Amino acid sequence: EAGVAQSPRYKIIEKRQSVAFWCNPISGHATLYWYQQILGQGPKLLIQFQNNGVVDDSQLPKDRFSAERLKGVDSTLKIQPAKLEDSAVYLCASSLWRTETQYFGPGTRLLVL
Protein backbone atom coordinates (compact mmCIF):
# COMPACT_ATOMS: atom_id res chain seq x y z
CA GLU A 1 0.00 0.00 0.00
CA ALA A 2 1.46 3.34 -1.04
CA GLY A 3 1.85 5.91 1.72
CA VAL A 4 0.94 9.58 1.86
CA ALA A 5 2.82 11.49 -0.83
CA GLN A 6 3.87 15.12 -0.52
CA SER A 7 5.68 17.53 -2.78
CA PRO A 8 7.89 19.41 -2.92
CA ARG A 9 10.12 18.01 -0.18
CA TYR A 10 11.98 21.28 0.30
CA LYS A 11 11.20 24.89 -0.53
CA ILE A 12 13.11 28.10 0.09
CA ILE A 13 11.34 31.40 -0.52
CA GLU A 14 11.68 35.03 0.50
CA LYS A 15 9.18 36.66 2.81
CA ARG A 16 6.08 38.04 1.14
CA GLN A 17 6.31 35.43 -1.63
CA SER A 18 3.67 32.75 -2.07
CA VAL A 19 4.12 28.98 -1.90
CA ALA A 20 1.95 25.90 -2.39
CA PHE A 21 2.26 22.36 -1.10
CA TRP A 22 0.60 19.26 -2.51
CA CYS A 23 -0.59 16.10 -0.77
CA ASN A 24 -1.88 12.81 -2.13
CA PRO A 25 -3.41 10.70 0.68
CA ILE A 26 -3.58 6.94 0.93
CA SER A 27 -6.17 5.60 -1.51
CA GLY A 28 -9.60 5.35 0.07
CA HIS A 29 -8.83 7.56 3.05
CA ALA A 30 -11.69 9.97 3.62
CA THR A 31 -10.00 12.22 6.17
CA LEU A 32 -7.03 14.44 5.38
CA TYR A 33 -5.06 16.64 7.76
CA TRP A 34 -2.46 19.38 7.36
CA TYR A 35 -0.10 19.97 10.29
CA GLN A 36 2.59 22.56 10.91
CA GLN A 37 5.66 21.37 12.83
CA ILE A 38 8.02 24.13 13.93
CA LEU A 39 11.54 23.02 14.86
CA GLY A 40 11.61 21.55 18.36
CA GLN A 41 7.81 21.33 18.63
CA GLY A 42 5.16 18.74 18.01
CA PRO A 43 2.85 18.92 14.99
CA LYS A 44 0.00 21.40 15.25
CA LEU A 45 -3.20 20.80 13.29
CA LEU A 46 -3.93 23.50 10.72
CA ILE A 47 -6.92 22.04 8.92
CA GLN A 48 -8.88 18.81 8.68
CA PHE A 49 -10.97 17.67 5.72
CA GLN A 50 -13.62 14.98 5.66
CA ASN A 51 -13.91 14.05 1.98
CA ASN A 52 -13.88 17.54 0.41
CA GLY A 53 -15.51 19.38 3.31
CA VAL A 54 -13.67 21.24 6.09
CA VAL A 55 -14.17 19.77 9.56
CA ASP A 56 -11.78 21.94 11.56
CA ASP A 57 -9.77 24.98 10.49
CA SER A 58 -9.75 26.78 13.82
CA GLN A 59 -5.94 27.08 13.92
CA LEU A 60 -5.45 28.02 10.28
CA PRO A 61 -4.24 31.66 9.87
CA LYS A 62 -6.87 32.44 7.30
CA ASP A 63 -5.48 35.84 6.39
CA ARG A 64 -2.53 34.11 4.70
CA PHE A 65 -3.16 30.36 4.60
CA SER A 66 -5.68 28.57 2.42
CA ALA A 67 -6.32 24.92 1.65
CA GLU A 68 -8.56 22.93 -0.59
CA ARG A 69 -9.29 19.31 -1.29
CA LEU A 70 -10.74 18.85 -4.72
CA LYS A 71 -12.90 15.78 -5.40
CA GLY A 72 -12.11 14.49 -1.90
CA VAL A 73 -8.67 13.17 -2.88
CA ASP A 74 -5.58 15.40 -3.37
CA SER A 75 -5.13 18.55 -1.35
CA THR A 76 -3.11 21.74 -1.64
CA LEU A 77 -2.06 24.13 1.10
CA LYS A 78 -1.08 27.66 0.11
CA ILE A 79 0.63 30.48 1.98
CA GLN A 80 0.35 33.99 0.60
CA PRO A 81 2.22 36.10 1.61
CA ALA A 82 4.76 34.09 3.61
CA LYS A 83 6.30 35.38 6.84
CA LEU A 84 9.56 34.41 8.51
CA GLU A 85 7.65 32.57 11.26
CA ASP A 86 6.09 30.25 8.65
CA SER A 87 9.42 28.40 8.41
CA ALA A 88 8.47 24.88 9.45
CA VAL A 89 7.76 21.38 8.20
CA TYR A 90 4.27 21.00 6.75
CA LEU A 91 2.97 17.51 7.28
CA CYS A 92 0.02 15.92 5.54
CA ALA A 93 -1.74 12.95 7.13
CA SER A 94 -4.71 10.82 6.17
CA SER A 95 -6.96 8.33 7.88
CA LEU A 96 -9.66 5.95 6.76
CA TRP A 97 -12.21 7.82 8.80
CA ARG A 98 -12.13 10.57 11.42
CA THR A 99 -11.30 8.46 14.46
CA GLU A 100 -8.99 6.01 12.73
CA THR A 101 -5.18 5.94 12.81
CA GLN A 102 -3.51 8.87 11.06
CA TYR A 103 -0.71 8.07 8.59
CA PHE A 104 1.76 10.85 7.90
CA GLY A 105 3.63 11.83 4.79
CA PRO A 106 7.33 12.82 4.82
CA GLY A 107 6.53 16.51 5.01
CA THR A 108 7.61 19.63 3.12
CA ARG A 109 10.38 21.68 4.70
CA LEU A 110 9.78 25.39 4.16
CA LEU A 111 12.40 28.02 4.84
CA VAL A 112 11.32 31.66 4.57
CA LEU A 113 14.21 34.13 4.27
Next chain:
Amino acid sequence: QKEVEQDPGPLSVPEGAIVSLNCTYSNSAFQYFMWYRQYSRKGPELLMYTYSSGNKEDGRFTAQVDKSSKYISLFIRDSQPSDSATYLCAMSNTDKLIFGTGTRLQVFP
Protein backbone atom coordinates in the same frame (compact mmCIF):
# COMPACT_ATOMS: atom_id res chain seq x y z
CA GLN B 1 0.21 25.68 30.86
CA LYS B 2 0.35 23.52 27.73
CA GLU B 3 -2.24 20.79 27.34
CA VAL B 4 0.51 18.20 26.86
CA GLU B 5 3.97 18.45 28.42
CA GLN B 6 6.94 16.38 27.28
CA ASP B 7 10.61 16.67 28.18
CA PRO B 8 12.45 17.47 24.92
CA GLY B 9 15.65 15.71 26.00
CA PRO B 10 17.95 14.78 24.39
CA LEU B 11 18.15 11.43 26.11
CA SER B 12 21.31 9.45 25.42
CA VAL B 13 21.54 5.79 26.47
CA PRO B 14 23.78 2.81 25.69
CA GLU B 15 22.55 -0.04 23.53
CA GLY B 16 20.57 -2.57 25.57
CA ALA B 17 19.31 -0.05 28.12
CA ILE B 18 15.69 0.30 29.18
CA VAL B 19 14.33 3.67 28.09
CA SER B 20 11.46 5.48 29.79
CA LEU B 21 9.68 8.32 28.00
CA ASN B 22 6.90 10.30 29.64
CA CYS B 23 4.20 12.88 29.07
CA THR B 24 1.82 14.69 31.37
CA TYR B 25 -1.42 16.33 30.35
CA SER B 26 -4.02 18.63 31.80
CA ASN B 27 -7.22 17.76 29.90
CA SER B 28 -9.06 15.01 31.79
CA ALA B 29 -11.31 14.45 28.75
CA PHE B 30 -8.51 12.79 26.77
CA GLN B 31 -9.40 9.14 26.11
CA TYR B 32 -7.03 8.10 23.32
CA PHE B 33 -3.28 8.03 23.86
CA MET B 34 -0.64 7.42 21.24
CA TRP B 35 3.11 7.33 20.80
CA TYR B 36 4.62 8.26 17.47
CA ARG B 37 8.21 7.79 16.37
CA GLN B 38 9.76 10.35 14.04
CA TYR B 39 13.08 9.75 12.34
CA SER B 40 15.06 12.73 11.10
CA ARG B 41 13.48 14.28 7.99
CA LYS B 42 10.57 11.83 8.05
CA GLY B 43 6.94 12.04 9.07
CA PRO B 44 5.73 10.60 12.40
CA GLU B 45 4.74 6.91 12.41
CA LEU B 46 2.38 5.36 14.96
CA LEU B 47 4.08 3.07 17.47
CA MET B 48 1.51 2.45 20.16
CA TYR B 49 -2.18 3.22 20.66
CA THR B 50 -4.02 2.92 23.97
CA TYR B 51 -7.60 3.65 24.83
CA SER B 52 -8.25 4.91 28.38
CA SER B 53 -6.10 3.58 31.25
CA GLY B 54 -3.89 0.51 31.41
CA ASN B 55 -0.89 -1.10 29.80
CA LYS B 56 -0.24 -2.29 26.30
CA GLU B 57 2.76 -4.30 25.14
CA ASP B 58 4.09 -4.79 21.62
CA GLY B 59 7.44 -6.49 21.32
CA ARG B 60 10.06 -4.35 23.04
CA PHE B 61 7.60 -1.49 23.57
CA THR B 62 5.20 -1.02 26.49
CA ALA B 63 2.78 1.89 26.79
CA GLN B 64 1.21 2.82 30.13
CA VAL B 65 -1.60 5.25 30.82
CA ASP B 66 -2.46 6.51 34.31
CA LYS B 67 -5.51 8.74 33.91
CA SER B 68 -5.74 9.45 37.64
CA SER B 69 -2.30 11.10 37.50
CA LYS B 70 -2.70 12.37 33.91
CA TYR B 71 0.56 10.68 33.05
CA ILE B 72 1.55 8.39 30.18
CA SER B 73 4.75 6.46 29.59
CA LEU B 74 6.51 4.53 26.86
CA PHE B 75 9.11 1.94 27.82
CA ILE B 76 11.61 0.55 25.34
CA ARG B 77 13.41 -2.63 26.39
CA ASP B 78 16.75 -3.72 24.97
CA SER B 79 17.15 -0.42 23.13
CA GLN B 80 18.90 -0.50 19.76
CA PRO B 81 20.74 2.20 17.78
CA SER B 82 17.86 1.97 15.28
CA ASP B 83 15.55 3.28 18.04
CA SER B 84 17.36 6.64 17.81
CA ALA B 85 14.59 9.08 16.86
CA THR B 86 12.22 11.64 18.32
CA TYR B 87 9.29 10.16 20.22
CA LEU B 88 6.07 12.17 20.25
CA CYS B 89 3.18 11.53 22.58
CA ALA B 90 -0.25 12.45 21.27
CA MET B 91 -3.70 12.34 22.77
CA SER B 92 -7.28 13.21 21.98
CA ASN B 93 -10.87 12.93 23.08
CA THR B 94 -12.22 13.14 19.55
CA ASP B 95 -10.29 12.92 16.31
CA LYS B 96 -8.15 16.01 16.94
CA LEU B 97 -4.67 14.98 18.10
CA ILE B 98 -2.73 17.15 20.53
CA PHE B 99 0.99 16.40 20.38
CA GLY B 100 3.75 16.85 22.90
CA THR B 101 6.96 18.56 21.82
CA GLY B 102 8.76 15.22 21.38
CA THR B 103 11.74 13.66 23.19
CA ARG B 104 14.89 13.11 21.15
CA LEU B 105 16.44 9.71 21.95
CA GLN B 106 19.97 8.68 21.01
CA VAL B 107 21.02 5.04 21.54
CA PHE B 108 24.77 4.60 21.15
CA PRO B 109 26.47 1.24 20.43
